[in-house]
Amino acid sequence: MQTLALIIPAYNEEKRLPRTFDLLEQAKNEGVFSSVELIEILLIDDGSKDRTAAMIEDYQKSHPQYRVIRVVPNQGKGNAIHTGLKAAQADWCLIADADTATPWDQFKKVWAAGTPVSIGSRDLPESKITTSQSWVREHMGRTFNFLVRMITGLPFRDTQCGFKLINRQAIQPFIEKLEVKRFAWDVELLMFARAYQLGITEVPVSWEHQDASRVNPIKDSIEMLIRVIQMRLRICFLKK
Numbered sequence: 001m002q003t004l005a006l007i008i009p010a011y012n013e014e015k016r017l018p019r020t021f022d023l024l025e026q027a028k029n030e031g032v033f034s035s036v037e038l039i040e041i042l043l044i045d046d047g048s049k050d051r052t053a054a055m056i057e058d059y060q061k062s063h064p065q066y067r068v069i070r071v072v073p074n075q076g077k078g079n080a081i082h083t084g085l086k087a088a089q090a091d092w093c094l095i096a097d098a099d100t101a102t103p104w105d106q107f108k109k110v111w112a113a114g115t116p117v118s119i120g121s122r123d124l125p126e127s128k129i130t131t132s133q134s135w136v137r138e139h140m141g142r143t144f145n146f147l148v149r150m151i152t153g154l155p156f157r158d159t160q161c162g163f164k165l166i167n168r169q170a171i172q173p174f175i176e177k178l179e180v181k182r183f184a185w186d187v188e189l190l191m192f193a194r195a196y197q198l199g200i201t202e203v204p205v206s207w208e209h210q211d212a213s214r215v216n217p218i219k220d221s222i223e224m225l226i227r228v229i230q231m232r233l234r235i236c237f238l239k240k
């Protein structure tokens with residue numbers, strides 16, 4: 001049986017993580033992960049200023065599968081995910097946000113896609129958005145994805161959903177080349193996956209917006225766009 005690791009980046013998530021852990025335990029009991037052997041749950045605490053790491057360590061006493069890796073100081077979501085991908089031992093890594101905006105049962109859909117990289121999407125006809133984000137955030141997201149398609153030629157409607165299944169072996173040839181430490185990390189990984197001819201599927205998932213976002217729709221979107229343009233230039237000169 002193939003093995004699975006969960007990778008959850010966490011920045012100041014002391015308040016949102018307990019619900020995520022409850023939902024995860026519930027999903028495990030309901031057999032959401034029965035097609036794989038779930039061997040590790042890695043939380044990457046990215047220099048949080050609250051009790052995130054201590055809270056996970058407490059939880060770990062009764063749930064030994066959970067493990068916290070601390071990055072100090074805060075370096076960004078992309079860096080946290082790269083850290084998790086390098087630390088994981090499993091065949092597959094499911095990257096998920098700390099706020100369970102995409103319910104755990106959506107794992108079945110990305111798993112069924114069967115490609116080395118399968119990305120959850122909030123912008124396909126079959127995606128199901130149960131609680132929307134604000135008009136501004138939704139349109140910033142759409143515009144960002146439009147520009148990503150224009151600049152990179154990637155065909156995806158939504159590169160930024162925090163729910164992605166990745167075959168660990170398949171990304172080994174380029175994992176050390178990933179450089180984008182903050183929120184545009186997804187676009188970089190997808191550009192590398194395409195350059196290395198990995199199969200990528202965009203999978204419609206359900207999504208429920210959670211409050212208390214750590215992403216600033218204006219400042220972070222501008223930074224992300226600059227990164228995407230830099231990546232586009234860098235990937236032109238990519239040597240395998």
Ligand SMILES: Nc1nc2c(ncn2[C@@H]2O[C@H](COP(=O)(O)OP(=O)(O)O)[C@@H](O)[C@H]2O)c(=O)[nH]1
Binds near residue numbers: 013046213
């Ligand atoms: N490691 C790390 N994770 C972050 C950072 N900022 C946000 N995250 C994580 O990224 C995920 C998505 O963040 P969230 O605030 O829900 O963003 P949104 O729902 O996309 O607006 C959560 O798991 C956060 O803890 C950061 O600076 N470092």
Ligand SMILES: [Mg+2]
Binds near residue numbers: 097099101210213
């Ligand atoms: Mg969120």
